[in-house]
Amino acid sequence: MIEIRKETPDDFPAVRYVNEQAFGGSVEADLVEMLRAANKAVVSLVAVEQGRVVGHILFSPITVAEAPQNFRGVGLAPMSVLPGFQNKGIGSRLVREGLEACKRLRYDAVVVLGHIEYYPRFGFSRAKDYRLDNEYEALDAFMVMELKEGVLQTIRGLVRYAPEFNEVGQE
Numbered sequence: 304m305i306e307i308r309k310e311t312p313d314d315f316p317a318v319r320y321v322n323e324q325a326f327g328g329s330v331e332a333d334l335v336e337m338l339r340a341a342n343k344a345v346v347s348l349v350a351v352e353q354g355r356v357v358g359h360i361l362f363s364p365i366t367v368a369e370a371p372q373n374f375r376g377v378g379l380a381p382m383s384v385l386p387g388f389q390n391k392g393i394g395s396r397l398v399r400e401g402l403e404a405c406k407r408l409r410y411d412a413v414v415v416l417g418h419i420e421y422y423p424r425f426g427f428s429r430a431k432d433y434r435l436d437n438e439y440e441a442l443d444a445f446m447v448m449e450l451k452e453g454v455l456q457t458i459r460g461l462v463r464y465a466p467e468f469n470e471v472g473q474e
């Protein structure tokens with residue numbers, strides 16, 4: 304049985320391990336720790352099986368070039384499931400419960416840069432159809448989903464992730 308819950312400080316080493324294993328390197332694990340240290344891990348959930356952390360998802364604040372002053376958006380990244388536990392629906396549960404948590408915290412919209420066959424099933428669609436650009440020259444892989452009805456009509460332009468995304472991996 305898989306349980307999805309908020310991460311606690313006791314989970315931090317296991318979350319690092321899951322990110323390292325899923326991505327095959329330390330960049331995403333470092334990014335998670337930098338975002339946490341900056342209080343930008345606004346939603347950070349773990350998937351736990353028999354006491355072992357096997358998956359993780361994080362959401363952090365984004366900015367949008369043209370948006371109402373009270374607009375609050377988040378970016379989904381990174382997300383990871385231990386290789387031996389992939390393709391069992393754990394990632395899907397992390398996304399769904401993560402989106403619910405963002406909604407409860409009254410975020411207006413979520414962006415993701417990821418697999419184009421994967422995220423549309425949760426309600427994401429191409430961000431460029433909403434006149435939203437990204438810093439990474441991604442085309443179809445940059446997607447958006449509104450959590451508050453109508454909000455995508457009120458924003459446009461360049462979406463920026465937290466600066467930690469550009470700082471990670473640099474000295």
Ligand SMILES: CC(C)(COP(=O)(O)OP(=O)(O)OC[C@H]1O[C@@H](n2cnc3c(N)ncnc32)[C@H](O)[C@@H]1OP(=O)(O)O)[C@@H](O)C(=O)NCCC(=O)NCCS
Binds near residue numbers: 325381417
């Ligand atoms: C992406 C990831 C988190 C999905 O977790 P998961 O528990 O395997 O996800 P689910 O079981 O809910 O869904 C599996 C689906 O994801 C798809 N998927 C996984 N990795 C994929 C990839 N690299 N490209 C395209 N689709 C991928 C699978 O094909 C499968 O699709 P299907 O349901 O149509 O068969 C996991 O594969 C992972 O950790 N990958 C390595 C790290 C990574 O790429 N993170 C995402 C960055 S955006």
